[in-house]
Amino acid sequence: MSVLIFIDSSEGHVKKASLEVLTYGAKVAEQLGTTAEGVVLGSVTEDLAALGKYGVKKIHHVNDHALDHLDAQVYTNVIAQVAEASGAGVVIFSNNVDGKAIAPRLSVRLKAGLVSGAVALPDTGNGFVVKKNVFSGKAFANIAVSTPVKIIALSPNGYKIQAGEGTAEVVASTATVPAAKVKVTHVIKASGEVPLTEADVVVSGGRGLKGPENWNLVLDLAKELHAATACSRPVADAHWRPHNEHVGQTGIAIAPNLYIAIGISGAIQHLAGVNRSKVIVVINKDPEAPFFKAADYGIVGDAFEVVPQLTAAIKKLKGVA
Numbered sequence: 131m132s133v134l135i136f137i138d139s140s141e142g143h144v145k146k147a148s149l150e151v152l153t154y155g156a157k158v159a160e161q162l163g164t165t166a167e168g169v170v171l172g173s174v175t176e177d178l179a180a181l182g183k184y185g186v187k188k189i190h191h192v193n194d195h196a197l198d199h200l201d202a203q204v205y206t207n208v209i210a211q212v213a214e215a216s217g218a219g220v221v222i223f224s225n226n227v228d229g230k231a232i233a234p235r236l237s238v239r240l241k242a243g244l245v246s247g248a249v250a251l252p253d254t255g256n257g258f259v260v261k262k263n264v265f266s267g268k269a270f271a272n273i274a275v276s277t278p279v280k281i282i283a284l285s286p287n288g289y290k291i292q293a294g295e296g297t298a299e300v301v302a303s304t305a306t307v308p309a310a311k312v313k314v315t316h317v318i319k320a321s322g323e324v325p326l327t328e329a330d331v332v333v334s335g336g337r338g339l340k341g342p343e344n345w346n347l348v349l350d351l352a353k354e355l356h357a358a359t360a361c362s363r364p365v366a367d368a369h370w371r372p373h374n375e376h377v378g379q380t381g382i383a384i385a386p387n388l389y390i391a392i393g394i395s396g397a398i399q400h401l402a403g404v405n406r407s408k409v410i411v412v413i414n415k416d417p418e419a420p421f422f423k424a425a426d427y428g429i430v431g432d433a434f435e436v437v438p439q440l441t442a443a444i445k446k447l448k449g450v451a
């Protein structure tokens with residue numbers, strides 16, 4: 131009974147979220163006294179054997195161009211075949227966009243209990259109990275999973291990446307790839323150099339910036355920090371910024387290492403999408419803004435004065451001004 135980890139990739143590159151689930155999955159395997167194996171779908175340019183340093187012993191590679199883009203139904207079918215062939219007792223995903231699309235389908239297919247949004251290693255002392263976030267991160271629930279096969283979708287930033295030594299054995303999987311029922315005719319890529327969900331640093335703006343004409347404040351700071359940009363919902367609703375930048379309960383959930391919120395009040399629906407960030411910096415002119423309660427660092431001040439100074443200070447630090 132092995133632990134199978136879904137190694138998510140995009141355009142041939144393994145996603146950062148996968149390194150987290152690899153580290154986590156290897157620990158789960160260690161706890162259960164078994165081995166960690168990975169599954170990669172589609173063509174990948176990276177050295178998969180090198181992923182062994184995160185603790186995975188074997189990687190099943192289904193190297194078929196038909197899997198280069200996510201199709202949740204096809205991915206579920208192929209991962210189910212690999213899980214069954216490898217005798218997986220636990221299957222692990224990141225609870226990112228891809229994981230959210232595949233894990234519930236796989237759960238139905240394998241009749242496996244699923245815990246999505248896990249934030250800690252399972253307690254295997256008495257059964258199999260997994261801690262997860264509930265109520266937009268306001269509380270935790272401990273979920274006991276009793277099905278023979280168990281699925282965990284780990285919250286992004288839910289576990290620290292740890293690299294050690296070792297290489298993984300990469301095996302060409304014999305899983306068959308079913309014909310897709312839907313066809314992607316074209317893809318429009320979101321603007322921005324760094325995808326929001328993968329970004330280490332995110333600079334985000336709210337209604338406090340008054341209008342789209344002032345967004346250079348956010349963009350200039352983001353450029354200096356090689357950051358992705360985000361916004362609150364009213365900003366996207368007012369078409370100041372595109373909807374793919376809207377973070378929160380009804381937008382994208384992100385978990386960067388650093389989240390800088392400018393002119394955002396910190397409503398619970400906004401926090402729901404950003405409170406997994408490692409460090410939160412809030413810039414707001416109102417000292418009573420609720421966001422300060424969730425902040426690691428806060429600057430009480432007018433964004434129109436503070437942000438240009440911050441950008442200039444970063445440029446100076448980098449020696450470009």
Ligand SMILES: Cc1cc2nc3c(=O)[nH]c(=O)nc-3n(C[C@H](O)[C@H](O)[C@H](O)COP(=O)(O)OP(=O)(O)OC[C@H]3O[C@@H](n4cnc5c(N)ncnc54)[C@H](O)[C@@H]3O)c2cc1C
Pocket residue numbers: 335336337338339361362363364365376377378379380381392393394395396397398399400403413414415416419431432433434
């Ligand atoms: C069902 C539901 C789902 C929702 N989902 C989401 C969601 O996913 N994401 C989301 O963001 N919201 C969501 N909302 C909306 C949410 O409740 C808030 O209304 C929204 O987050 C507020 O956006 P804001 O902070 O940009 O604007 P405001 O609440 O208007 O806050 C603006 C802030 O800017 C500050 N400010 C003003 N001028 C300056 C200045 N010159 N310098 C510095 N600071 C300044 C003000 O002090 C204030 O704190 C949802 C609401 C509902 C009901």
